[in-house]
Amino acid sequence: MSYELMHHGGYEGVTGSCHQFRIDPANSILVDCGLFQGAETSADGRRADDALAVGFPVADIRALVLTHVHIDHVGRLPWLLAAGYKGPIYCSEASARMLPTVLADAFEIGVSRDARFVERYLQLVESRLRPLPWKQWAEVPTHGGATCRIRLQRAGHILGSAYVECDALAPGAAAHRIVFSGDLGAPWTPLLPAPGSPWRADRVVLESTYGNRVHESRRTRRQRLQAVVEHALGNGGTVIIPAFSIGRTQELLYEFEDILHRQARAAGPHAQRWAQLPIYLDSPLASRFTALYRELQPHWDAEAHARVRAGRQPLAFSQLHAIEGHDAHLANVARLTASAEPAVVIAASGMCAGGRVVNYLKAMLPDPRHDVLFVGYQAAGTPGAAIQRHGPRGGYVELDGQRIPIRAAIHTLAGYSAHADQRDLVRFITRMRHRPAEVCLVHGEPAARLALAQALTEALEGKVRVIA
CATH class of the missing domain: 3.60.15.10 (Ribonuclease Z/Hydroxyacylglutathione hydrolase-like)
Structure with missing residues (x-):
């Protein structure tokens, strides 16, 4: 045949x-x-x-x-x-x-x-x-x-x-x-x-x-991302964004650089907070792929090339901090969990099925000061899908064999799919x-x-x- x-x-x-x-x-x-x-x-x-x-x-x-x-x-x-x-x-x-x-x-x-x-x-x-x-x-x-x-x-x-x-x-x-x-x-x-x-x-x-x-408007997703983070900034907590090392991480960095650039040019009501907000990329693999994305700049689209010509660095801005070693990762989890320092953490895996994001979730999901923001598809049976489903009802999720109560706020931006x-x-x-x-x-x-x-x-x- x-x-x-x-x-x-x-x-x-x-x-x-x-x-x-x-x-x-x-x-x-x-x-x-x-x-x-x-x-x-x-x-x-x-x-x-x-x-x-x-x-x-x-x-x-x-x-x-x-x-x-x-x-x-x-x-x-x-x-x-x-x-x-x-x-x-x-x-x-x-x-x-x-x-x-x-x-x-x-x-x-x-x-x-x-x-x-x-x-x-x-x-x-x-x-x-x-x-x-x-x-x-x-x-x-x-x-x-x-x-x-x-x-x-x-x-x-x-x-x-x-x-x-x-x-x-x-x-x-x-x-x-x-x-x-x-x-x-x-x-x-x-x-x-x-x-x-x-x-x-x-x-x-x-x-x-x-x-x-049908996704939310992709034209306005930067504004929605900014609104979610600004809402969380008032809580004195961390915004955890589970993201795959390839693709979503680099898109998020690109969008955060644009928000910071706009706040610097035309200050909004939260400009001072944005100017001091650390954005942690806590994934060695994501850091390697971000470097590869920068090397593959000829494959970017026209808008991204225009930003580079204007002297901007969409994937390497000053408020971006990469966490490399495992000890540094554990120290960052402990410090952000205990402090009232507002921060954004982008960590893999995107469906919360492993990787460094799990340590952040175990430490921070029980605390209402923190927020979790999903920007990608959560397959059935993954911890990410369970958090999406049970989090708004004050439920729990199993992580590393532990039952973790969900008191952090849970957000989903489908426009970043x-x-x-x-x-x-x-x-x-x-x-x-x-x-x-x-x-x-x-x-x-x-x-x-x-x-x-x-x-x-x-x-x-x-x-x-x-x-x-």
Whole structure:
């Protein structure tokens, strides 16, 4: 059978993304190979903590294409290599710069901290990497008479994120173009150009993370971020922002620099407090990626470049303090917990499932002086989702086996989501010049997929088959 689409993760949930497109029995490509997180399971029902092994044949996979470097899209790469995959790994040039740092961190946590093993693994991956410029077709090596080429377009999710266009031709079949959206960003994302729609496709594999939601206005989110922080400043406490090391952290720093710049130019009622407010980046990994973002400045959007030309440093301003060593981290937690010093702390992980943010939450959630601000999606089964759900009712959350009461104020700013909302996803399809015959929805919980399927069906007047 030609042109078969299979899902090995990221189908009925938002993590573990792994999609296989089979051209013919001898040739296929794999798009992403990510870890499962939270309560989500692999296709065979295994939970995240034991769903690492690659349980599908890899002999016919001719290429792995990575849409971006978030761990739920690349984290099973060691197990894919262990299963015998020996082909090339395609990604954007910016992703190729960041991928070794992501993989080294994941390898040390999930496989081994032995420096020799880590270095050998990274050398193997880097020998397979084939970075691709934007908008340029690349031929994928195939067997038999089949042909395949791929092209990457900006997806606007994080730096280097791409959606994938794939042209395939199987012997005895008509040519077929399939588009994998990866994770799509939305307009007004700091630092990143907005994604455009593909020109045409026969089939689109479309993410649906926020398929049932419409974000708050992204144009006004800086004002809302400022309002939340100013509300918290009066409490003499800390604003804890759980954020992933790649993408959300850098967007937040960009927005905080802009608030500080505006307060310095035209003082508002809280200008003095802003001028003295420390912003702590407490994540060595996030600090490394922030440095990489600065090095990858040519990939920023026009607005960010204009700020740099004006002499500003969007990701390296004076009130930003990086916390590196573990002892310094513990000291910062203790000091902010005990003092009445207003502060902002940005720390990973974004879903509160591990990392340094957990120590802040254990210490500060029981104290009403403090605030927790969520700016990203919280997958089902994660501590972040539990805090969002139970926090407003004065509930509790389990962290490191401890029941922590939630008395801190809990806020959510959906306008900072890394993902396109329902309107953006619908526009991604309706703005195509030649629309597909089929749209397959992935990377969403059931309610989100079903809502997006209905919205797409209505927008496309039932002329495109939508599979949810």
